[in-house]
Amino acid sequence: MTTRRRLLKASAAAAAALGFPAIVRAQSDKIKIGHLTPLTGFLGALGEYAVMGLKIAIDEINKGGGVMGRQLDVMSEDSVNPATAATKAQRMLDQDRVALLMGEINSASAKTIMQVAAREKRLFLQVGARSDVLRGADCNRYTFHVDIPVTVMVNAEGQALLRDGLIKGKKIFCLTSDYLFGHDLAKAAKAFIAANGGSVIGDELTATDVADFSPYLLKIRQAKPDMVATNLGGNQVTNFVKQYAEFGLPYAVAGFNLNTADAWAAGEGNLSGVWPTVWHHEIDTPGSKAFVAEFRKRYGKPPENHAWIEYVSLHILARAINETKSTDTEKLIAFFEKQPQFDLLKPRKGYFRSWDHQMMQEAYTFTVKPKGQAKDKWDTLQFGPAVPAANQPLELLATTKEQNTCKM
Amino acid sequence: MQSLFLLEQVVNGLVLGGYYLLIALGLSLIFSVGGVVNLAHGAFYALGAYLSLEIARFVGFGPAVVLSPVAVALLGILFERFILRRFYAADPILSLLVTFGLALVAEQAIRMIWGAAPLPATMPQALKGNVMAGDFLFSRYRLLLLAIVAAILAGIWLLLNRTSFGRVVRAGIQRPDMVAALGIRLQPYMTAIVMLGVGLAALGGALFAPIVIVHPAMGAEIITVAFVVVVIGGLGSFWGVVLAALLVGVVRGVTIHFAPAAGEASMYVLMFLVLMFRPRGLLGERIEKFE
Numbered sequence: 013m014t015t016r017r018r019l020l021k022a023s024a025a026a027a028a029a030l031g032f033p034a035i036v037r038a039q040s041d042k043i044k045i046g047h048l049t050p051l052t053g054f055l056g057a058l059g060e061y062a063v064m065g066l067k068i069a070i071d072e073i074n075k076g077g078g079v080m081g082r083q084l085d086v087m088s089e090d091s092v093n094p095a096t097a098a099t100k101a102q103r104m105l106d107q108d109r110v111a112l113l114m115g116e117i118n119s120a121s122a123k124t125i126m127q128v129a130a131r132e133k134r135l136f137l138q139v140g141a142r143s144d145v146l147r148g149a150d151c152n153r154y155t156f157h158v159d160i161p162v163t164v165m166v167n168a169e170g171q172a173l174l175r176d177g178l179i180k181g182k183k184i185f186c187l188t189s190d191y192l193f194g195h196d197l198a199k200a201a202k203a204f205i206a207a208n209g210g211s212v213i214g215d216e217l218t219a220t221d222v223a224d225f226s227p228y229l230l231k232i233r234q235a236k237p238d239m240v241a242t243n244l245g246g247n248q249v250t251n252f253v254k255q256y257a258e259f260g261l262p263y264a265v266a267g268f269n270l271n272t273a274d275a276w277a278a279g280e281g282n283l284s285g286v287w288p289t290v291w292h293h294e295i296d297t298p299g300s301k302a303f304v305a306e307f308r309k310r311y312g313k314p315p316e317n318h319a320w321i322e323y324v325s326l327h328i329l330a331r332a333i334n335e336t337k338s339t340d341t342e343k344l345i346a347f348f349e350k351q352p353q354f355d356l357l358k359p360r361k362g363y364f365r366s367w368d369h370q371m372m373q374e375a376y377t378f379t380v381k382p383k384g385q386a387k388d389k390w391d392t393l394q395f396g397p398a399v400p401a402a403n404q405p406l407e408l409l410a411t412t413k414e415q416n417t418c419k420m
Numbered sequence: 421m422q423s424l425f426l427l428e429q430v431v432n433g434l435v436l437g438g439y440y441l442l443i444a445l446g447l448s449l450i451f452s453v454g455g456v457v458n459l460a461h462g463a464f465y466a467l468g469a470y471l472s473l474e475i476a477r478f479v480g481f482g483p484a485v486v487l488s489p490v491a492v493a494l495l496g497i498l499f500e501r502f503i504l505r506r507f508y509a510a511d512p513i514l515s516l517l518v519t520f521g522l523a524l525v526a527e528q529a530i531r532m533i534w535g536a537a538p539l540p541a542t543m544p545q546a547l548k549g550n551v552m553a554g555d556f557l558f559s560r561y562r563l564l565l566l567a568i569v570a571a572i573l574a575g576i577w578l579l580l581n582r583t584s585f586g587r588v589v590r591a592g593i594q595r596p597d598m599v600a601a602l603g604i605r606l607q608p609y610m611t612a613i614v615m616l617g618v619g620l621a622a623l624g625g626a627l628f629a630p631i632v633i634v635h636p637a638m639g640a641e642i643i644t645v646a647f648v649v650v651v652i653g654g655l656g657s658f659w660g661v662v663l664a665a666l667l668v669g670v671v672r673g674v675t676i677h678f679a680p681a682a683g684e685a686s687m688y689v690l691m692f693l694v695l696m697f698r699p700r701g702l703l704g705e706r707i708e709k710f711e
Binding site: 051052053056057059060061190216217218219221222223224226227228230231233234247250251254255257258259260261273274276277278279280281282389 | 684
């Protein structure tokens, strides 16, 4: 008997070690999560904020006893570019044995990681990339998207521009970042402008590494538009608004994308116009206030939207694992598709829409405070009320089933 | 009207060329005299920008633009004496590696000190806005920049061509062995050239901080352009670098006028074409020690 039992034990151990390494590792006491985000390049500054916010969430969760009683072990790396992002995602799954993937800001890198997730049938919580196609034509059932998509940004921003009389009957000149996100943003922006009686009189592509916008500024002056609308990504917007102020052109400026970190970097008197955002540090909820206070205490400055979104995303993931008592991708997908409500530190809770896996949530617009009203260098922006308004449905600004080509 | 717009782009390109020149000139000088391609040149540019912002908090924009390059030039003494000097006679691959490594270290150091998030930088209100000359629009600030670059260019030309310092440096470029045979140590001259070169890069950083984004990777972005300008202009040629900087500015402007998406690629196409027909660059001289 003893020998037979011993033989069984030994062969089971051998089988486990050889055939089912994932199961063996899953029994280890930590839950491993792979996190990728750009830490260099034109989105690197946003990635740094993302990691800062993520660290606060990791510490909170682990100090609170972890998830299912196990500590979270989040390995975070620079995604560099779309090709490297995919390679690293694959390596994290194969060699580092992470249970799940999360992260990203760059839409092109998010797209390649999504392909890895679909191939490996593993959950990817796509945190910060905003291209419509990711939750549209290129969507897959293994990916859930937290940040607002391009269409929501355009609709939120567009409502503010309509209110200010800058669209109807106006000539609009677009500047578009020459990569996936920029093209996507331009497409949605042009559709909005056309639908609301404006005309696009120019649309110029700019490489993501353009440092000098002067030739574009000359073309804008030649075109004499009523408004310049930017579809730029990352720190490009900062470069553009600095040089726009330098050249002193008289036309109104607005844009369909600007992250708070890049707005803060514009410098006094350089930024003007209306811009959209997904969250800001002055939102008056207990959750946001506590997060902002903790962030300020740790890093000596307020968080920006990418810090916030990583923070809430890890909490969303932790809750999903806790409630399903599993890191199994299929169980997590089923949990999210039941559309549970998540606290996003905003007045209204959000949920992943089951058919395109997009988080439904409030958005905001902001303008720049008049000169002399800012208390410090972080206090230069004036945030507007949430859109949609409290009495409107959350899905108001999102793509409809007719518009969205997502098939899972 | 179309040709007038094009002319406006050409003129704007010349102004932009002045901006490139400030960085490329120092890179070219250090290469010509020391035979070292200083890939850390961009780091001094970034440092110039960051230091100018720190100094400006205490003494304002104007003095900061002067003090920051001086501080970086002093740092250049250490850079030359303790690092570059060991590699003049060595295999060029070693100096490439060491300056490339230094560029990475410097970028990460900036990230650790000032953070990855870009810093706000702005110019005095009086310098903002445009100047119209006929139907041409110019940024007031860039015209000021152009005047500064022209003054510096004149100063360096006089230094190289009308002083005994310049004679030794020029002789050192062509025949360092002869200079040594005449009993002149080239090393102090090399220190001065490196101080001048990295100081110019820092001046570029301080002057451009109000108009481009100030972030840790700004050095890596500018070194590529500066390197392309030096290669197109030809090694060891003062006027070659000037010509190439202006040409790159104009070609980029004209390309953006016709095909905006190709704007950033245009300078590499230009480099390719120039090297096909003139492997030494536009005005490159035959320098024995590099053959």
